[in-house]
Amino acid sequence: MRIDVLSLFPDFIDQATSVGVVGRARERGLLQVQAWNPRDYATDNYRRVDDRPFGGGPGMVMLPEPLGACLAAARAADPAPARVILLSPQGPRLTQAKVRELAAQPRLILLCGRYEGLDERFIEREVDEELSIGDYVLSGGELAAAVLVDAVGRLQEGALNDAASAEQDSFEDGLLDCPHYTRSEAWGTEGVPAVLLSGDHAAIARWRRRQSLGRTWLRRPDLLARTRLSPADRTLLAEFIAEWRAAHPAGQG
Numbered sequence: 001m002r003i004d005v006l007s008l009f010p011d012f013i014d015q016a017t018s019v020g021v022v023g024r025a026r027e028r029g030l031l032q033v034q035a036w037n038p039r040d041y042a043t044d045n046y047r048r049v050d051d052r053p054f055g056g057g058p059g060m061v062m063l064p065e066p067l068g069a070c071l072a073a074a075r076a077a078d079p080a081p082a083r084v085i086l087l088s089p090q091g092p093r094l095t096q097a098k099v100r101e102l103a104a105q106p107r108l109i110l111l112c113g114r115y116e117g118l119d120e121r122f123i124e125r126e127v128d129e130e131l132s133i134g135d136y137v138l139s140g141g142e143l144a145a146a147v148l149v150d151a152v153g154r155l156q157e158g159a160l161n162d163a164a165s166a167e168q169d170s171f172e173d174g175l176l177d178c179p180h181y182t183r184s185e186a187w188g189t190e191g192v193p194a195v196l197l198s199g200d201h202a203a204i205a206r207w208r209r210r211q212s213l214g215r216t217w218l219r220r221p222d223l224l225a226r227t228r229l230s231p232a233d234r235t236l237l238a239e240f241i242a243e244w245r246a247a248h249p250a251g252q253g
Ligand SMILES: C[S@@+](CC[C@H](N)C(=O)[O-])C[C@H]1O[C@@H](n2cnc3c(N)ncnc32)[C@H](O)[C@@H]1O
Pocket: 086, 087, 088, 089, 090, 111, 112, 113, 114, 115, 116, 117, 118, 131, 132, 133, 134, 135, 136, 137, 138, 139, 140, 141, 142, 144
């Protein structure tokens, strides 16, 4: 998969996507990331990429000309059709389902705004969709683009050493992940649920599913309300809730 990112801070994009799983995916050629600077496509002497807004008011707005020329160059760098995404606090919030959908695309072009954002006419003409990473305002789209590249990049086939680990991640099946424990010498097995030490794989799988359901019930009831549970899941959740209520007689839920 190829992701081009248009940003006034291309070095940040390159560095932010050069570490860990996504950095390895780039090294292995599973993911190609290229950053483009609209300033390189500004034609005036000052290499201006922004100007004051029509109608006055505070702040500057990104000019459409350098963005347009930069986008054309990025598009021309590869014949594969690209979905153009503007990172914006005004878009729908990014979800794991959207990440999965985007990870299956051959090519994305991400646009990072700065200042008050992009000229609206450019958005209407060039942008296929807007995406937000949350209900807060960043000073630029670079962090949001890096989030998107990371989430999409780790899903490329071969990026994770064990693909099954992504399948049990939070949100993949509408639920949060279960808690994890590891073999720490200093911490020993104290506090580790006995079932995880039992070697009984069926019991471990049941425990993990029950925890996943229970955690989602406790922490993200909104997710649970949108998830269709099998009769077996409903039984596991009822068990979790009964145990939890017994342990927290004064608690809510
Ligand atoms: C200071 S913000 C502009 C905010 C804009 N005036 C508004 O209120 O909608 C500059 C740029 O940061 C990026 N940005 C800010 N918050 C974001 C968010 N929550 N998700 C994705 N991108 C964001 C966008 O690219 C935006 O164009």
